[in-house]
Amino acid sequence: NAGVMQNPRHLVRRRGQEARLRCSPMKGHSHVYWYRQLPEEGLKFMVYLQKENIIDESGMPKERFSAEFPKEGPSILRIQQVVRGDSAAYFCASSPTAQAGTFGNEKLFFGSGTQLSVL
């Protein structure tokens, strides 16, 4: 059973370009979360998605950032017109289907992350 797969592992972009980060959750997991980690800091929540739905995007910057989790295929975190401050490690995590009406009792599994460097 493959774990959470993220690609690319490293991504280099010039200022103004677009960055697309991909995440395939573990088999049987329908919940995906994206986190950002700046150097020497902890992980900051960005967005929580289920298939075809954004459940919580309270951690996403209002501009240039978007995320999707289509019915088929991986989840995509898209950053338009990247700036140097976007340089960070972006981690994806997945968890199994939650019990109806609750969020508890889920266990997060993380991918290896994508290190984005903006030149």
Next chain:
Amino acid sequence: GIQVEQSPPDLILQEGANSTLRCNFSDSVNNLQWFHQNPWGQLINLFYIPSGTKQNGRLSATTVATERYSLLYISSSQTTDSGVYFCAVDHGNQFYFGTGTSLTVIP
């Protein structure tokens, strides 16, 4: 949102020593996990422990949910234990991470 504080922020141990890492949180949580981020950046699940005590080899963890803290014990530390240890709590729609404890084990 909920506040998650970890202590100590940094820890240096001689190989073979024991240590205790602490995670305090400011509100009730649905569950809690401990992670180890190795020097290559990978996040490894250590414990899923909303309450009680669990042990896995040289590591064990205890969560006292009513008092809003969790402890991670590392015994007979090894150099491969080096890295950053994070606790993450499930509150609302997301997991909140602490700022981590950076552990360095020296031979």
